Amino acid sequence: MSAHPHPSIDIRSYGEDQGADRHDFAQLVLPLSGALVIDIAGREAGLDPWRAAFVDSGALHSQASDRPNRSLILDLDPAMLDPEIADRLTGAPFVPLTPAANKLVDCMGLLVGSGQASASTLRLWVPLLLDTLLRVAPRPPSRLAALLAGIEAEPGLSWTTATMAERAGVSVSRLHALFRSEFDTTPHAWLSDVRLTRVREWLARSDRSIAELAYRAGYADQSALTRAMRRATGLTPAAYRRQSRAAAQETTPKTS
Incomplete structure (x- = not known):
């Protein structure tokens, strides 16, 4: 021990x-x-x-x-x-x-x-x-489980509140109420967090261009991704990639 x-x-x-x-x-x-x-x-x-x-x-x-x-x-x-x-x-x-x-x-x-x-x-x-x-x-199992799994599997699809509500089998207003009740956020904010989380994983682990990652995550273009990254982390995608890779080089895999 x-x-x-x-x-x-x-x-x-x-x-x-x-x-x-x-x-x-x-x-x-x-x-x-x-x-x-x-x-x-x-x-x-x-x-x-x-x-x-x-x-x-x-x-x-x-x-x-x-x-x-x-x-x-x-x-x-x-x-x-x-x-x-x-x-x-x-x-x-x-x-x-x-x-x-x-x-x-x-x-x-x-x-x-x-x-x-x-x-x-x-x-x-x-x-x-x-x-x-x-x-x-x-919390009990989420009523949004199928929708959340679908978004996490394909964050780059054109997810609107209407398509999200349709996937969840509820009205748009009910969708907003469920997200507020279960996650204290909005469907759009949750989707943004999922997309940014995925982009950060890709930036740290992939050599694909930032423009391609933006497209794969559902952003209109690289500029849209850059604005979202700046708001969330204060860094551009390129700066985040450099910082995460520098940190990874200093951190070797280990068990607890």
Whole structure:
């Protein structure tokens, strides 16, 4: 059983299952891009930028992926966690990431990737992240599941609110109400987040031109993608590609 300084954070990528592990510290796995499967004490689930996982101290766990992925790994001293918070996370270790939580994770991902995540920043960020995560009550299976899967599979299609409502089998007004109720966002904002997440994965892992990636993700042209990236990250697609690749060179795949 391994020990680790607390709190600490880094970016990791996972490949084939390297076997189970356990450690004396608690851990949050916060996906930045791609997807992986994690098993925590016999409970298995897929993680992606919309779902994170909490590994309690001493819990046997393993993770694996057959595709490119990057996650923020936050190691926490169990003594830092309020017992009620620890109990909630242990009881429901697979945690949905709302748009608000996603923005916190993305922001810290940029700081860690550029070497700017100071200890003082991390101390301020952790309580805010936990508060944001625990505001989300457990939800029943989404009524939008088929629509969401369709968009994630083909984000480049011409998705309008009308076509999204038709795919979900509801009216446009009902579609807006469901997105607001389940994700506290709009259909258009959710679609934009999916497209940007996919583009960031491609920028980090693919050599395809930015114009082609823009088209594949559903943007009218490269300029439209550049505007969206600037609004979301403060970076152009080219700058994001350079930064993510520089960070990847400094981060070798490792197990927890």
